[in-house]
Amino acid sequence: DAGVTQSPTHLIKTRGQQVTLRCSPKSGHDTVSWYQQALGQGPQFIFQYYEEEERQRGNFPDRFSGHQFPNYSSELNVNALLLGDSALYLCASSQVLAGGGIEQFFGPGTRLTVL
């Protein structure tokens, strides 16, 4: 099991462009969440997908959108990129455990640089 995988590893874009990041969840996980982590900060929740629908959303503008596919993989799209969108974008997949807790694992992240 490869765990959570993300692509690409690194990405450089210019202001105003659009970007799509991809995530494949850990086998058996049905929920995917996306986080943005600026340098020196903790990850900030963007949104979460379950059953191909956005279930929860953090405090991010509509420029940030996503999608979940039937195989549970997910995409994060960011339109009209700003310099402040430069960050490490993390994908996490999860499943509810029989005992009531949540098993959640993170991918290695995609480093996005906006010039």
Place this chain on the structure above:
Amino acid sequence: LAKTTQPISMDSYEGQEVNITCSHNNIATNDYITWYQQFPSQGPRFIIQGYKTKVTNEVASLFIPADRKSSTLSLPRVSLSDTAVYYCLVRAGSARQLTFGSGTQLTVLP
């Protein structure tokens, strides 16, 4: 989601036991406590999760007192490679959203 408070940084020496305490005064009845480790430019790595008393796995122990208003992550015999940021998080049993604080920067010295 309950807010957590943990020390900004800690120093330790190789071979010592490290205890990082997190306070979560407004933890709810169905909240679980989860700890993650993160190295620079990598995704957070799950360490341990617990609900009450003590949980132990192959890398750490988690101690949770009866009132559950705090928890302590215990790392036995740390090595230089344990230098990382450690995050304490709490959330409701069915909620999958994590709210990260600033974490604790642990530095292990030779």
